[in-house]
Every structure is written in C-alpha cells, then in structure tokens.
Amino acid sequence: MNGSPKPKLLVLVGPTGSGKTEIAIQLAQALSGEIISADSRYLYRELNIGTAKPSPDELTRVPHHLINVTTLDNPWSLGVYQKATHQLIQQINLRGHLPILAGGTGQYIRAITEQWEIPAQAPEHQLRDAIELWGQRIGFDALHQRLARLDPEAAQLIDYRNKRRTIRALEVIFATGQRFSDLRKKSISSYQQLIIGIAWPRELLYERIDARIEAMFAAGLVEEVQELVDRGYAEALKRMGIIGYSEVLQYLEGQSSLEEAKQQMRHNTRVFVRRQANWFKPNDPKIHWFNATDPAVLAHMLDLIKATF
The missing domain is CATH 3.40.50.300 (P-loop containing nucleotide triphosphate hydrolases)
Incomplete structure (x- = not known):
C-alpha cells in the first residue's frame, strides 16, 4: 500500500x-x-x-x-x-x-x-444461435423460465423481456457448466x-x-x-x-x-x-x-x- x-x-x-x-x-x-x-x-x-x-x-x-x-x-x-x-x-x-x-x-x-x-467466457456463436432458435420455438417468456430453473438469482435480475441478456446467461451456463450468477x-x-x-x-x-x-x-x-x-x-x-x-x-x-x-x-x-x-x-x-x-x-x-x- x-x-x-x-x-x-x-x-x-x-x-x-x-x-x-x-x-x-x-x-x-x-x-x-x-x-x-x-x-x-x-x-x-x-x-x-x-x-x-x-x-x-x-x-x-x-x-x-x-x-x-x-x-x-x-x-x-x-x-x-x-x-x-x-x-x-x-x-x-x-x-x-x-x-x-x-x-x-x-x-x-x-x-x-x-x-x-x-465472466471471461468468450462468446460461442453457434451455441448462442441455438439458444435463440430454442427461444423462438418455445417463446422467450418460457426461455426466461428455463433460466429461472437453472439460475434463479440470474433470472431475478434479468428482465424477462431482455432476450439478449437471457440468451447470454444461458450460453455461459451451458458452456461452463456453472451458474451465471456464481461466475460473477x-x-x-x-x-x-x-x-x-x-x-x-x-x-x-x-x-x-x-x-x-x-x-x-x-x-x-x-x-x-x-x-x-x-x-x-x-x-x-x-x-x-x-x-x-x-x-x-x-x-x-x-x-x-x-x-x-x-x-x-x-x-x-x-x-x-x-x-x-x-x-x-x-x-x-x-x-x-x-x-x-x-x-x-x-x-x-x-x-x-x-x-x-
């Protein structure tokens, strides 16, 4: 010091x-x-x-x-x-x-x-695209609910209307095997x-x-x-x-x-x-x-x- x-x-x-x-x-x-x-x-x-x-x-x-x-x-x-x-x-x-x-x-x-x-996780564009397609198929409200099951803390702090942040949180979870909120x-x-x-x-x-x-x-x-x-x-x-x-x-x-x-x-x-x-x-x-x-x-x-x- x-x-x-x-x-x-x-x-x-x-x-x-x-x-x-x-x-x-x-x-x-x-x-x-x-x-x-x-x-x-x-x-x-x-x-x-x-x-x-x-x-x-x-x-x-x-x-x-x-x-x-x-x-x-x-x-x-x-x-x-x-x-x-x-x-x-x-x-x-x-x-x-x-x-x-x-x-x-x-x-x-x-x-x-x-x-x-x-989190230093680099973007994985194929995974991100796959999650976005998943959201389009089931609805992005439902996608946010999936995030809530995997990482309740992250879901509580991410607006369900913000598709970009929801997708990014799921991308990090799937790529690392860890909760998005734990990496912060x-x-x-x-x-x-x-x-x-x-x-x-x-x-x-x-x-x-x-x-x-x-x-x-x-x-x-x-x-x-x-x-x-x-x-x-x-x-x-x-x-x-x-x-x-x-x-x-x-x-x-x-x-x-x-x-x-x-x-x-x-x-x-x-x-x-x-x-x-x-x-x-x-x-x-x-x-x-x-x-x-x-x-x-x-x-x-x-x-x-x-x-x-």
Whole structure:
C-alpha cells in the first residue's frame, strides 16, 4: 500500500422516473462534477424519446459521459461498459472533478461499486444461435423460465423481456457448466464511494411515470420507432426488449391499438420499477435514501456529500 487516497465516486440511484437526470445535473453543478451514465439504454445513438435520454440542453449544462457512444449494430457488453466506466472515474478524479455515476441499470451500478469480475467466457456463436432458435420455438417468456430453473438469482435480475441478456446467461451456463450468477465475483471497492438514492411514494412515482409516457408519445415515440423499423432495427429492438419500443412495435405490427400499447407500457414500467427494487433495496445500508418530496432534498444531499468527501 502506498497510502495514496482512493479515487472518489458519488453514485446516484433510484427507480425510473424518479428525477435522477435533473438531480445529477444540479449536484454536478454544485460539486464540480461530471456525470457518468449508468443507463444501458443511453448508450445507443438511435434511442432517444423512448429512453427519456437527457435533452441536448441538459447535456450542455455539465459534462456527461457514456451517452450516445455506440449503435444498435454494436451492442455493448457489461464488461465493455465496466472497463469504460473505470477509466472515466480515474480520468475525472485526475482532473480534480467529482465523478457522479447516475442511472437506474442496477447491473451497471453493482458492477462498478462492487468491482465485479465479469465472466471471461468468450462468446460461442453457434451455441448462442441455438439458444435463440430454442427461444423462438418455445417463446422467450418460457426461455426466461428455463433460466429461472437453472439460475434463479440470474433470472431475478434479468428482465424477462431482455432476450439478449437471457440468451447470454444461458450460453455461459451451458458452456461452463456453472451458474451465471456464481461466475460473477465481487471484490472490495477501490473507490472512496458514497451511494445516495431518490425515494418516492409509490403512487406519486406512478403518476410521474404515466405523465412521462404521455409526453413520450406526444414528442413522437411512434415516429421514432417507425423510423428504426424502416432502418432495419426491428429485430434488434425485439432482442433488447426495451420498454416503450417493444410496445410500440406491437402497435405498428397490428397486434394492439395505440391505447393498448400505452396501457401495456404503463404496466411494464411498473413491473420494471419493482424489479429495480431488487437492485436498490430500501433497507440497503450502503444506500443513503432521500425523500424526493422534501423541498430541501438537494441541500440535504449536498450536506452528506460534503461531509463524506
């Protein structure tokens, strides 16, 4: 040990629709911070309205990282994201700024804060193709159920709509003979880190989510998805299973009405919020939760952050 201080890391978590984008910007402005996105959907340049990605104006208010860095043709693995994030945390600290890891993708947050050692299993494309064909034959809901039998922990943390991650977990299990969750090793964090969370009463959160969904449709979500279909991305969107895009695809394919698509999107988002709670538990002692309805919530956050760093 050379006694040098650990790099600092502030982490902001919370369910979808909780206002993490604006809180992160305000914290960054007050703390000379730079925001690192921990939202798997923000990586992709083609996905904008349906992901509630920060607006161009919001992106100019403070430095943002890992937004619009790849395309649907080149999906990032967890390992690629983790490597890029670790590099950014070091670089931001060297600039004398505070890195703020903000987002709702629990797998991304944990991979950084718990220093996961990602399974090094190389892709086996024939096996992967075979699992995808299996899913097409039995249905991808049923495929996720097969994963739940083999590895309940992995299945609990992987959204059943995310075909790509379900297939990858099964691929690793079949190739190694070990559970996917057992191959994910944790180690002591190399950062001086503080994790804070935004908490909303559930009914108020659902009202915010419903309003945001309506705003997405008003802003042109259907047109955005239609453009992606026209560019040949329908299958890629189906594999990724992103809420908003999946429901609109069903509408565009004539499987539902527009109102049914909205209703399904509201339902699926509520399910997703409950799934996020598996990653960000209210009783997790590592997370300092703040009541979003408190008018002084930002000031209370800043008091804790300044006392910590």
